[in-house]
Amino acid sequence: MKEGCGQQNGMKLSLLSATPRWSDSSLETPWREDAEQLRPRHTGPAPGIMVWGGIGYHSCTPLVRIAGTLNRQRYISEMLEPVVHPYLQDLATAIFQQDNARPHVVCIVQRFFVNHHIELLPWPARSPDLHR
Numbered sequence: 001m002k003e004g005c006g007q008q009n010g011m012k013l014s015l016l017s018a019t020p021r022w023s024d025s026s027l028e029t030p031w032r033e034d035a036e037q038l039r040p041r042h043t044g045p046a047p048g049i050m051v052w053g054g055i056g057y058h059s060c061t062p063l064v065r066i067a068g069t070l071n072r073q074r075y076i077s078e079m080l081e082p083v084v085h086p087y088l089q090d091l092a093t094a095i096f097q098q099d100n101a102r103p104h105v106v107c108i109v110q111r112f113f114v115n116h117h118i119e120l121l122p123w124p125a126r127s128p129d130l131h132r
Contacts (some may be wrong), residue, residue, distance in 0.1 A: 097121040
């Protein structure tokens with residue numbers, strides 16, 4: 001955890017950059033006196049982001065930020081066409097793996113894989129071994 005020091009009203013304070021505290025309207029910077037322990041507190045709705053990325057033996061894709069709900073068309077237009085397909089084309093041999101999330105298994109997405117000759121690793125339904 002990175003800390004930075006500062007002065008506020010003559011008191012020495014430390015900035016804890018790894019433990020942000022969220023409020024209803026904005027991110028508040030948590031400060032503490034040096035001797036005091038600060039516990040992160042959730043004070044309002046915490047905004048979240050979802051990212052998607054691919055990993056190979058010796059390379060990886062860029063992370064793609066997913067804003068909102070991912071549906072089948074966005075999965076194709078934001079991940080498969082611009083990221084996955086070019087990435088897999090640059091590899092000598094590749095098998096693509098994904099789970100059984102609804103946007104991954106719909107017919108239009110499955111057709112994308114067939115049309116672009118992308119081999120898929122089967123993901124058994126409700127497989128506890130693959131979720132760990």
